[in-house]
Amino acid sequence: MTVHFIAIGGSAMHNLAIALHNKGFKVTGSDDVMFEPSRSRLAKYGILPQQEGWYPEKITVDLDAVILGMHARVDNPELLKAQELGLKIYSYPEYIYEQSKDKLRVVIGGSHGKTTITSMILHVLNNVGKQFDYLVGAQLKGFETMVKLTDAPVIIIEGDEYLASPIDRRPKFHLYKGNIGVISGIAWDHINVFPTFDSYIEQFRLFIKTIQPGGKLIFSEDDTVLSEAVAQTQADGIVEIPYTLPKYQIKEGVTSVIAEGNVYDMHVFGDHNLLNMQAARLVCEQLGIDSDSFYKAISSFTGAARRLELMGKSDSTNIYKDFAHSPSKLHATINAVKTQFPDRGLIACMELHTFSSLNKEFLSEYAGTLDAADMAIVFIDRKTFEQKKMEPYDGSVLRTAFANKKVLFFNDPTALQEHLENLDIEGKNVLLMSSGNFGGIDLGALTNKLLKKFE
Template sequence: MQQKKQKIHFIAIGGSVMHNLAIALKQGGHEVSGSDDEIVDPSRSTLAQHGLLPDTEGWNPSKIKPSLDAVILGMHAKVDNPELLKAQELGLRIFSFPEYIYEHSKNKQRIVIAGSHGKTTITAIVIHVLHYFKHKFDYVLGAKVKGIENTVKLSDAPIIVIEGDEYLSSALDPTPKFIRYQHHIGLISGIAWDHYNVFPNEEEYVKQFDLFADATPKGGILIYCEQDSMALMIGKKERVDTLELSYKNHPHTSDNNGQFFLTNGKERYPIKIFGSHNFQNISGAKEILKKIGITPEQFLEAITSFEGAAGRLQKIKEYASTSVYKDFAHAPSKAKATVKALKEIAPSRDLVAVFELHTFSSLNKKFIPQYKDSMKAAQQQIVYFNPEKMKAKGMEVLTEDEIRKAFNAPGLLVFQDKTALENFLLQQSWKNKNLLFMSSGQFGGLDIPALADKLQVS
């Protein structure tokens, strides 16, 4: 597919990974078009920058023509999407995102990093190290990494590194994305129930990772975190003619200034990321890289310049006794790991943790109890959610008492208005305190950098 220049149309081009694939294909010389019924930033600005933003929002079947070589269907599009129906009527080749990536990468060595948490950071570290040593490789990543132009790269490189999502491939294909990539080297970082709207119980959710592990081919490699009970159970299962490797926290230390170091015998290597979960992520990436030609010594040289994936424990502002962080954490296990990491780096400071209930799972009354004690390490716990969005989705609106009970935090504060949340935070004294925002959303449009600039820190 990659040798012939094609005409490709994206149904739901505004998706976080979909729009980056569209850009990568255009940069590869293909003729790319797309549609979506809603496109927000950063997708909107990025598509506009590359001349790919649709003239109007909405679905337009007239864009689906017999001359198209491929149609790529995003998960956002439903089975009755008018453009999809037209493509089916014309008999066009329709791919889900993972199907297209596989089709493009059939002749490459495929490395897929999976897990409920940690997969973005592990993928980002692998990409950073390979880039540092100027290796030729392709990649698919869910967040930006400093020094890497886009989050998707497709070329004639012999290897591809893919962040593998357990979510469904498309409205036509209920197969988890990470299985569609057909990995040669697979990694499972950790497993904690998520995506309640697709996997209504923990058993069904965990089963997908077992299927991923079982899909490791003869001669393939499966790497797993031995400090995660579910990953350990799946990873230790005997499979014919596959190499199974485990990893755990990388040896590390810190100084009195909160600087963390990886250790290798007597030597120390300063790093820019922190938290127990990230020491696991570092080890997972190291194991992958060892299998594709990067020595442990090379790894330690390169990791010192890794600044983390965008939006993952990102420092927004730093004062003498206050720092403001933002993290993509949206699932219970992610929130717990992030809060714990910030307390580890600044144990003497109080931590104010602000969490947005944004995903379908987090807003669901049956799932929200999974957040029990997830922010327990913070001295002040705050939850924000938008009840109007719940109503628009046809969901029963949560009460403040239900949220406090779910988080097991009687003193937890609940805000339903982003202005009220902002005003509350601005009225507090921030001396010797850290502030953490956690969400896969945008807190109703709250400008976190601007808020950080106005905090009372004296």
């Protein structure tokens, strides 16, 4: 098979390209801009384009498939050439389905927790020696790529609700047609695509209907919006499996799950992670893994990349970074740290970075999300407003939206870094939350500088 990738440098795209190369496919591709780690990883496998840019001459009738990335535009010259030649053009979720249509497909959806649930399942399957393929939205420790495609009988797919491609406006997770579907929760996101909350909820109703006859739907019954959506959706022949928090305890900063009379110490903590764990356990149960085997395996799980990732610690302080950026993720992550360490103060610093989070019409969704923090800091890089062509606003707008008069606001990374470096963090935890990069601040170096105060 010969496959060409338009916009091969994307996070998911370059991983799929590597997976197909490893499967023996002939892979070519193009992109107009390449960043790390995509560039180095494609070069390692010998499939890095020789030059950046779009080259219609690469598109010929000899191609078995063209895979179109979200980064490409509808007027992309390679896309236009492929359409002119009548070639089969796939989005990457379509091609994942094409490669897995004869497998048992597990699709994990939800506004939050998708990556963590998927990572937990992969960790356990790997631990117990199961053969499986996967698609996950983060680079995981112990896994070389974010996509694996082999002859394994099952595939675990993180199902994103964002659009499939520039010419396919369906959410990605509608295209996988899962045999087992998971929904972790529903909290409004991607308002540039789904301008009303109901239009967003509708995508999950449609997802439920894509689950194949005789399939299973595993969902959090603690989420009232999700439970209502499940109740309102007619999906004949689907077995519904709700889940809630397991029994657990917290002693000396360690969370333990109690199941069937056994106590299992965990590295991860927080109600949201315990709920994620329950979803992963139920999926693994469907795949033939008993409860004791699951908890023994998951006890060594240290978390998905950038999900409550411990950057460093002293006797009285932990410093974490987290991918949290949406209101529901922000609230869950802050409450998790406060609950795990009730005797410590909490300095919570978050960056507003995505189009949805920066939109003035959406900002009020953040009301109350920082209230549990002892010091709340919000950062917006002024360059982000310029890049997204949005009108900037000041701290007073943020304090009103967050319903918190104590919120500190920074729009310059140098000023933010200076403020953080001078904080007294003894007896406090520090939580750095963003889907961006805090204007280029080196969080590792910042962590080291803060912890040196204890030497």
